Structure formats: C-alpha cells, structure tokens
Amino acid sequence: MTVFALIIINKAGGLIYHRTFHEGGLNKISTNDYLVLAGTFHGVHAITARLNPIPQQINRNSASSAGIMTRPEPPSGLEVLESENFRLQCFSTLTGIKFLLFTDTTQTNVDLTMRRVYEMYTDYVMKNPFYQLEMPVRCELFERKLTSYIREVNNR
Amino acid sequence: MAHLAPNKPSSGKESAGLRYPTNGKTIYHRPLNRSKTAELSQASFAYLFSEMVSYAQRKVTGIQDLEKRLNNQGHPIGLKLLDLLLIREPPRSQARPLNIITLLHFIKINLWQHLFGRQADRLEKSSDPEAQDEYMIIDNEPLVNAFISVPKEMSQLNCAAFVAGIIEGVCDGAAFPARVTAHTVGTKDEGEMWPGKTVFLVKFQPEVLEREALIGKA
Numbered sequence: 559m560t561v562f563a564l565i566i567i568n569k570a571g572g573l574i575y576h577r578t579f580h581e582g583g584l585n586k587i588s589t590n591d592y593l594v595l596a597g598t599f600h601g602v603h604a605i606t607a608r609l610n611p612i613p614q615q616i617n618r619n620s621a622s623s624a625g626i627m628t629r630p631e632p633p634s635g636l637e638v639l640e641s642e643n644f645r646l647q648c649f650s651t652l653t654g655i656k657f658l659l660f661t662d663t664t665q666t667n668v669d670l671t672m673r674r675v676y677e678m679y680t681d682y683v684m685k686n687p688f689y690q691l692e693m694p695v696r697c698e699l700f701e702r703k704l705t706s707y708i709r710e711v712n713n714r
Numbered sequence: 715m716a717h718l719a720p721n722k723p724s725s726g727k728e729s730a731g732l733r734y735p736t737n738g739k740t741i742y743h744r745p746l747n748r749s750k751t752a753e754l755s756q757a758s759f760a761y762l763f764s765e766m767v768s769y770a771q772r773k774v775t776g777i778q779d780l781e782k783r784l785n786n787q788g789h790p791i792g793l794k795l796l797d798l799l800l801i802r803e804p805p806r807s808q809a810r811p812l813n814i815i816t817l818l819h820f821i822k823i824n825l826w827q828h829l830f831g832r833q834a835d836r837l838e839k840s841s842d843p844e845a846q847d848e849y850m851i852i853d854n855e856p857l858v859n860a861f862i863s864v865p866k867e868m869s870q871l872n873c874a875a876f877v878a879g880i881i882e883g884v885c886d887g888a889a890f891p892a893r894v895t896a897h898t899v900g901t902k903d904e905g906e907m908w909p910g911k912t913v914f915l916v917k918f919q920p921e922v923l924e925r926e927a928l929i930g931k932a
Contacts, residue, residue, distance in 0.1 A: 685862075688864065688865050696863075699861065
C-alpha cells in the first residue's frame with residue numbers, strides 16, 4: 559500500500575502543487591506534462607460534473623419535510639480514476655480547489671488520507687500570510703508536515 | 715468625556731467612531747477576572763494574525779521595517795497586559811517588578827502563561843562580557859508562528875516580532891525601557907527538533923543597568 563503522488567489544482571485549472579512521494583510507482587514526467595495533466599483533468603472534471611445535473615430526490619424531500627432550506631450538494635464530477643497500476647482519487651473543495659492523490663490500487667482509507675491532506679493545506683497554506691491565493695504553494699511547514707504524514711501512511 | 719458616557723447608547727448613524735452595545739455595557743463594565751481562564755480558538759487567531767502580517771507588509775521598505783511595524787502592533791498590548799496581569803495577582807505579590815530578574819521571570823511565567831497557556835522554555839543572560847545588558851527569553855515553538863512559513867528571500871524575518879513588541883511593552887510599562895527583537899536560531903543540532911526555535915533578545919537601556927547597580931549596592 560503506497561501513496562505515490564499528490565497534485566493540487568486551483569480553481570482556474572492551474573497546477574499549484576505537485577509532489578512525488580514514492581520512487582518507481584509512477585513514471586517520471588516533466589513539469590510541463592504535469593501542467594498539461596492538471597489542465598486536462600480540470601476540463602474533464604468540469605464536463606463530468608455537467609453530466610449528472612439532477613440532484614438526488616431523497617435529500618430534497620427530507621430537507622423540505624424538516625422545514626430547513628438546504629442547498630443541494632453540487633454535482634461532484636469525476637471522483638475516482640483507476641488503471642491497472644494506480645488509482646487516482648479526486649477531492650474537490652467547496653472553493654473549487656482539487657486535490658488529486660495517486661495511490662496503489664490496493665490502498666485503503668484514501669478518504670481519510672485526503673481529509674488529512676486537506677486539513678494540512680488549510681492549516682499550513684491558508685493560514686500563512688505569505689501565501690497568495692491561486693499561486694503555487696511554497697510553504698516549508700506544509701512540505702514538512704506532509705512528508706512526515708505520508709511517510710507514516712506508507713509505512714503502515 | 716460626556717460623549718463617551720456608555721449609559722447613553724447612540725443610534726448607529728450618530729456614532730461614526732465608537733460603537734456601544736444596545737444595553738450600554740462595554741468591555742469596561744466586565745469584571746477583570748471573568749475571562750482569566752478563558753481560551754480562544756487558535757484557528758481564528760491564526761487567521762487574524764495572518765491578516766495583521768499582511769497589513770504590516772503594505773508599502774513596507776524592508777524586513778527591518780516590517781519587524782518594526784509588527785513590534786509596534788504588540789507594544790500597546792504589552793503595556794495593558796502588565797496592569798491586567800498584576801491586578802490579577804494575589805494582593806501581596808501585586809507590586810510591579812522592581813529588578814531585572816523579577817521582571818524577566820514575570821514575563822517568562824505570568825505573561826507567557828496568559829498569552830500561550832504555558833511558560834517560556836528558557837531564560838538566559840548573555841555570556842558576552844561586552845553585552846551585559848542583554849537577556850534572552852527562549853521559546854522553542856512560538857504559537858504565533860505555528861502556521862507560518864517564511865519565504866526564503868525573507869529568511870531574516872521572524873513574525874514573532876509581534877510578541878517581541880508585547881515584551882517591549884511590558885518592559886517599558888514597568889519602567890525598564892528596553893529594545894526587544896525576535897530571532898530565529900537554526901542551530902544544527904537542535905534545528906531538527908525545534909525548527910521554529912525563537913530567541914527574544916531583550917536589550918535594556920543603559921540607565922536601567924545603572925539603577926540596577928545602585929540598588930544592588932544599597
């Protein structure tokens with residue numbers, strides 16, 4: 559069980575962070591290719607989100623019976639992409655930032671790992687006064703905490 | 715001062731500056747000890763502090779200037795905290811610190827406990843015989859820097875300059891005028907364990923040491 563890599567895409571489809579944790583899991587591609595991958599994934603995600611525009615009927619009924627107005631969940635779009643050798647999990651935040659986690663196909667609890675990565679992003683990137691929104695992430699603390707967390711997950 | 719009378723709550727349009735709650739009770743009506751053990755959310759502080767740093771960064775000329783501004787933001791807090799913390803002490807120890815050591819202990823223990831919920835990690839006197847006016851308060855991981863990564867091109871900066879300002883305010887308020895600066899110490903052996911270790915260098919004005927020497931003789 560291994561986490562191979564993490565990619566963060568901003569809401570405009572630009573690559574703001576990419577990091578490989580495990581040598582040999584994925585082929586090395588150039589930074590330029592990463593940028594193309596991010597942009598392409600962003601487009602595909604946008605299209606898949608358009609494919610399921612009908613909100614779930616059950617949720618709406620239970621909400622109206624309780625008398626509370628709730629906003630329907632936005633269509634999530636592409637969530638998982640699986641190939642023979644890796645599994646790509648996508649998590650899209652409410653603000654439109656996408657976290658892509660490349661893992662082994664047997665990896666379990668990816669949701670949990672994703673949640674923790676998102677927490678670290680909110681702590682060490684969003685609370686950092688030197689980070690500019692939508693720009694590439696260069697935060698030493700984020701880097702350090704992420705490394706130690708993923709190492710822990712990979713050694714589990 | 716009539717316009718400041720809190721029992722005359724003015725409607726929103728009249729008061730452009732100070733605003734009072736509708737029941738006329740301001741923060742000054744609250745008992746001083748009520749919020750003694752209250753705690754605040756670290757996340758909300760982190761966001762606030764992040765904005766304070768961004769605010770200080772506007773039209774800044776250099777890192778020294780930025781640290782000076784953060785220092786200035788902390789200074790009035792220190793002045794006020796000195797009074798507040800002393801009044802919360804039991805009556806026999808309510809006197810303000812009268813020599814350097816008691817002052818520094820007050821900062822290390824009471825001030826740190828109030829601000830960060832723990833004591834500062836170490837207190838040291840400069841070993842350099844040329845710099846007998848310098849003392850060091852050491853914090854292994856300052857709470858204000860918990861989420862801050864300083865970019866490489868600003869490596870000289872330490873945002874704990876804000877805390878240095880608070881310390882400076884306490885020293886000034888206690889009539890021990892001093893200059894306090896925050897420095898990141900990246901010693902190799904300890905750098906791994908405490909990457910954010912910060913030294914607050916307290917440099918007292920010459921007249922403070924002169925007075926201290928006179929008190930010592932008497």
